[in-house]
Amino acid sequence: MAQKTSSRRGRPRTHDPEAALVAAAGLFWSRGLTGTSLDDLSVAMGMNRPSIYLAFGDKEALYRKALDHFRQHLGAGLARLERSPGLEAGLLAFFNQAIRIYVDGEQAKGCMVMCTAPAVALTHPEVREDLAGIIRDIDAAFLRRIERAGQESELLPGISPKGLAMTLQAILHSLALRSRSGEQARTLRRFVREAVALCLGRAPLRLNP
Amino acid sequence: MAQKTSSRRGRPRTHDPEAALVAAAGLFWSRGLTGTSLDDLSVAMGMNRPSIYLAFGDKEALYRKALDHFRQHLGAGLARLERSPGLEAGLLAFFNQAIRIYVDGEQAKGCMVMCTAPAVALTHPEVREDLAGIIRDIDAAFLRRIERAGQESELLPGISPKGLAMTLQAILHSLALRSRSGEQARTLRRFVREAVALCLGRAPLRLNP
DNA sequence: AAATTAATATACTGAATCGAACAATATACG
DNA sequence: CGTATATTGTTCGATTCAGTATATTAATTT
Numbered sequence: 001m002a003q004k005t006s007s008r009r010g011r012p013r014t015h016d017p018e019a020a021l022v023a024a025a026g027l028f029w030s031r032g033l034t035g036t037s038l039d040d041l042s043v044a045m046g047m048n049r050p051s052i053y054l055a056f057g058d059k060e061a062l063y064r065k066a067l068d069h070f071r072q073h074l075g076a077g078l079a080r081l082e083r084s085p086g087l088e089a090g091l092l093a094f095f096n097q098a099i100r101i102y103v104d105g106e107q108a109k110g111c112m113v114m115c116t117a118p119a120v121a122l123t124h125p126e127v128r129e130d131l132a133g134i135i136r137d138i139d140a141a142f143l144r145r146i147e148r149a150g151q152e153s154e155l156l157p158g159i160s161p162k163g164l165a166m167t168l169q170a171i172l173h174s175l176a177l178r179s180r181s182g183e184q185a186r187t188l189r190r191f192v193r194e195a196v197a198l199c200l201g202r203a204p205l206r207l208n209p
Numbered sequence: 210m211a212q213k214t215s216s217r218r219g220r221p222r223t224h225d226p227e228a229a230l231v232a233a234a235g236l237f238w239s240r241g242l243t244g245t246s247l248d249d250l251s252v253a254m255g256m257n258r259p260s261i262y263l264a265f266g267d268k269e270a271l272y273r274k275a276l277d278h279f280r281q282h283l284g285a286g287l288a289r290l291e292r293s294p295g296l297e298a299g300l301l302a303f304f305n306q307a308i309r310i311y312v313d314g315e316q317a318k319g320c321m322v323m324c325t326a327p328a329v330a331l332t333h334p335e336v337r338e339d340l341a342g343i344i345r346d347i348d349a350a351f352l353r354r355i356e357r358a359g360q361e362s363e364l365l366p367g368i369s370p371k372g373l374a375m376t377l378q379a380i381l382h383s384l385a386l387r388s389r390s391g392e393q394a395r396t397l398r399r400f401v402r403e404a405v406a407l408c409l410g411r412a413p414l415r416l417n418p
Numbered sequence: 419a420a421a422t423t424a425a426t427a428t429a430c431t432g433a434a435t436c437g438a439a440c441a442a443t444a445t446a447c448g
Numbered sequence: 449c450g451t452a453t454a455t456t457g458t459t460c461g462a463t464t465c466a467g468t469a470t471a472t473t474a475a476t477t478t
Contacts, residue, residue, distance in 0.1 A: 011424050031331065032328035034240075038465075038467085039464080109331060114327075116328045120240075122389075132391050166404065170380050194372025194376070219443095219452085258436085
């Protein structure tokens, strides 16, 4: 493994790779992969192109590392969800935090993964695989949490855990897109409240066949 | 209005504007706005750049016309949904047709709007407005259909029609993204079945508080 | 201090980009 | 038949793009 302290041989880095990656991710988040030039990245990251190549590879590789960065944050949120004591409260907290991330800053940017990766998924197969992997991750995390809720008999009997998990991810997808389109956080929070209630059967009992 | 018959003055068009727009839309659908060059478009549309400019304006204008083309198709599907006799059957038909469109061809392309517009929504405010408008259209159509279902007492009492409408659109968003990521049509159809059942309260009654 | 290593900085290449200027062509109108 | 009009085809220019070759700087190691 790379040593992080100063026992490295050559000229020391002037810029923190982590911070540079975050800066790059911010640009990709706003403009997408094909909408971001290496010159833009160069100034945002505070390093010139050769240094970027050395540290991260070409533009696609850098973008995929940015995706992975996002994925790790997501994983932390999902882990919190899995540890949450009550299902409904855990879901509300998870979604509301997502909203906070999506509408943060003066201009809401939505989800970096769901709003920028699909555009290049067909021309960049590795990105498509990244996207598919992230969707699988989310499905799996929801599913685990749901199955736990089932064991704690917090769930409707006879419900399809997999179907519920996918429907919950659909809520997340919609938050990602809607926030990017400019919808207000208030609207999104209300949507989350009602959608979660609907999915968990908190809505009143059914009448019809 | 422009006359469509041959009483036009100058040199006649050699290529059908509608067909050219469809060709352009196909390219944008696969590669997004910033991932598609005017040269690509030129060959796909069978017209050289000056003719494209004359007929459609610049690249962004052409992309927005392609978006509008998609929007009209969508409108037709939504109109069919609104006319559908039963809510659940109508929804299933609507979503399954969406799946057919999203996974058509040798490589599934998802939804042109939801998979390509978000990537440029922040850098192209008009596109963002188009996206927001389409989302509003879909919400409104679902809502109308749901309210009709309410009058025909096909709905759970006490449910939020608006919340249900947005949750149904969330299903559509998810289909758009999941198909783009490469998920199988089988998986998507099963998801639709289970999600619609969940949203309409077809899943068994609830137990817990 | 000399050699080695790793990072930065400058400059360059060749291709692709958008958009426009200009010329050619084909129809309708007078 | 000549003129006006609308579309097409060719070419150009200025810019931007991604990626690399070369040189320089700053540290560690011996």
